[in-house]
């Protein structure tokens with residue numbers, strides 16, 4: 553992923569009558585930053601030269617904090633999806649020097665010719681942005697009427713492992729595992745409504761998420777996978793197992809639970825749905841971040857996860873909360889999972905799905921192994937990536953042999 557930075561000073565004429573950096577000015581600031589980046593790379597005239605004009609098809613901006621005349625903003629960008637005719641750029645504006653996140657934005661561009669027909673993204677632009685770790689591909693796959701972003705590593709090298717993230721996150725929580733589980737075909741989608749996948753207004757349920765996963769596997773030509781789900785990803789894995797257990801080669805359940813929401817839990821979902829509708833992703837960040845990690849976690853990790861939550865579209869967050877509220881109890885499924893090698897993992901200090909839940913699941917699933925990751929909360933793959941990847945590798949090697 554290519555990343556770079558441009559500085560912008562807030563001028564009085566960027567501001568509204570109250571002296572705040574005006575919401576409309578962000579479009580100009582982000583646009584100027586993009587041109588600066590192009591000037592540093594293939595040149596500002598690259599689109600003129602190649603006859604492919606990048607038309608903005610969709611813009612989503614989250615305004616998070618005010619800025620004032622004289623503030624220095626650091627505008628960062630990364631291309632999070634590079635397709636054949638389209639690309640998606642994510643930009644963030646932070647105030648220097650205190651690093652406050654002021655706004656995040658995502659722009660989807662489609663390259664068009666002079667007649668307005670979509671044409672390929674110019675190779676020079678593609679090359680400039682395609683500075684990705686070798687072997688990584690992120691593609692947009694059309695499944696059940698939505699475009700889902702799916703990252704893959706090591707295709708063809710070994711058994712496929714499908715990573716399913718939790719709420720309100722995206723596939724980036726698996727970064728360390730994807731980078732280090734060499735010898736396995738790692739597949740990590742952004743679920744519908746999360747990360748850079750499309751976020752339809754309606755149509756969220758554990759069934760739909762599971763159908764999306766099967767659609768991804770079908771489109772990649774994969775019949776069986778090791779299924780690895782974290783928290784909400786585990787709820788989806790249970791639904792997948794109910795319907796397609798013959799496609800599950802092995803199972804990793806990480807910091808999840810088999811039980812449905814209690815009456816109190818459902819009420820809490822309702823409260824968060826209302827706050828997310830009113831305030832946007834910041835409500836989800838405020839609800840989840842304080843409970844995700846141990847007290848020892850580094851501020852950089854919190855910031856990284858916060859940034860990914862702040863990118864989540866409201867429709868996707870509300871959809872996921874509704875789907876979790878409606879999910880069935882999966883406890884009765886566990887004793888039926890005979891013959892599926894299973895690893896149940898939990899951060900030893902997880903306060904959302906405490907290790908006692910992992911212990912009960914491991915007791916109920918025939919032959920399941922249990923692994924607690926010390927000094928980790930709800931996201932051991934992020935907070936203790938080395939220990940988590942090592943435990944997963946040992947389990948996956950057992951499946952391969």
Ligand code: MLT
Pocket residue numbers: 717718719720782783784785876904930
């Ligand atoms: C998750 O990490 O996916 C959530 O904590 C799940 C939940 O809220 O039940």
